[in-house]
Amino acid sequence: MRYVLTRLLWMVPTVLGITLITFVLLELTPGDRARLRAAGDPEAAQAGDGEAQRARYERFLRHFDLVDPATGAPRPLLERYGRWLGRALRFDFAAPDEDPAAFRDRFLAALSVTLLLNLLAFGIALLVGVPLGSWLGMRTASPADRALSGALLALAALPEFLVATLLLLLLGGGLFPALLPAGGLRSAGASEWQAGAQAFDLLSHLLLPVATLALGPTVVIARFVRESVARAARSEFVRTLRDLGQDPGALRRCALRNGLAPLCTLLGGLVAGLVSGSVVVESVFSLPGLGGLAFAAVSQREYAMVLAVTLLASIATLVGLLLADLLHRALDPRVRLA
């Protein structure tokens, strides 16, 4: 219990740090773009109209009450941060010309799509990665292990957008007749179909994006479990069990349980990767999720939405890391408070 409380207390400065970093992000004004353009940087000039950017940014500052209404000048730095912190803690990011409820609805709708994608991907990664890893770990240096480990190493290196593009080309109709829909979440007119047909439609739309998102974590989990099961399989207690005549299945279970506790820590770290993956996957497959929303917001310089997604993603990751640590400790009481 003391451990949980200490960890929760430690979260306070971390959350403050997250709001501070997003604040710094906010302070990087797009006015710099105008200066860059004046310096003759062709890309800066290409990136957008400096004046319009500046105006949008100032409107944004006014909206967050970061400008002194009397003088029109920005408030002092500390006060700006204080006001920003208040907004961030209430999670109130509605754009100047948007009603807060509409913003919240937009945000929640996108969040549900992203959660669905990521939970499915994470589930598949665990269901495939753990058995595959433990199977390989029990037979290290066999031809099967050598071939599959090499393949896993190569797959670990492939970035999501490349995998997404390849899947889209192979199955989504880029090169051959389409086997699966290439984007979106539902077919046109699907809302009038029967429930079964609708579910099938949704599933076929989710298959490619979920496969893309799941590939990375699956490979990481499989490689990790393989290593730890192989280490456990070499240890004394497994050798003893084998000499006592236990069957291979029981041996694998014992070795696996030993390797699973550190896996929790790994899973916590994977959450951050999933968020980044969502941005790519949702924009490649044009899905209406948070990642796609964030990307659209970045392209349209809609700062409030970018900040909202960044803040939410960081806090979700923080909670993921915390849960992973707590779970690790529950599974393995030897873990000390770091």
Place this chain on the structure above:
Amino acid sequence: MNRLGAALLWVFLGVAALAPSLANDKPLLARVGGAWRVPALAETVGLDPGPAPAETWKVWWAELPDEGPDFAVFPPWPHGPRAGDPARIRALPHAAHPLGTDDTGRDVLARLVHGARTALLVGVCAAGLALLLGVPLGLVAGYRGGVADALVLRAVELVLCFPALLLVLAVAAFAGGSFAALVVTLGALSWTGFARIVRAETLALREREFVLTARGLGLGAVRVLRAHVLPQLRGAVATTFAFVAAEAVVVEAALSFLGLGPGLRGVSWGGLLAQGKAHAHEGAWHLWAFPGMALALLLVTLQARADRRARTAG
């Protein structure tokens, strides 16, 4: 396999370093009206190549009289990454352009060569910055322990919470997608890898006899860390460097793929891949296949180097 991996890595680094001298529409060496010029070499070391004597160097070369003091030596692949041939848009591979041409008729091979420069420059600069930040912090945290350790660990946790691609996207939107902004953001996000591994190794080394002896002889912390601890960490740091560089390469390519990359004046594998994806249904397979292979090969090479290093280090 290992030799192949090492050789490939050197090939990539060599191509990246020498890109403007390998594939360029400007000459390596030229004599223009009695004056010597070296525009491609100047570009290679990051200097301004200077104006072409005619509309372009190619035009000047074509109009050069057979007899006369002026001449030019062009790079082995005489196409630049920026000048396009409007008559050849998305041409499939053929003799004049063995990897085909892109959306605006630019040579794909030249763009791949220059794209390697962008990818590795981002990778090496970001990983180098992360190393400069992470290694000292990891050393202090592991060696001193106590408050310093707690602070560094908290900072690591804080940074780990940020999804890299999202933050890079946000910085690209807020501060303009410049090369420096990308490298600084990536460095500021990935020093945690170095800090964590160096801290863990230092914690273990601190109790070893040779370090205890050095401390017992009265050497200062800086001297002990530099002369006795740091040399032991070389393998771990090299492994982390390869991982971090690979991640930075991925982020740069993803950013360019999404159309927000810095891509040293727009030349990036990710950008080519995006063109390939957009035009795949028209049969322009060379626009996704070649940059995809280049990217996958570089990443697998980096990953394999890191993996091998990690295993030999124990």
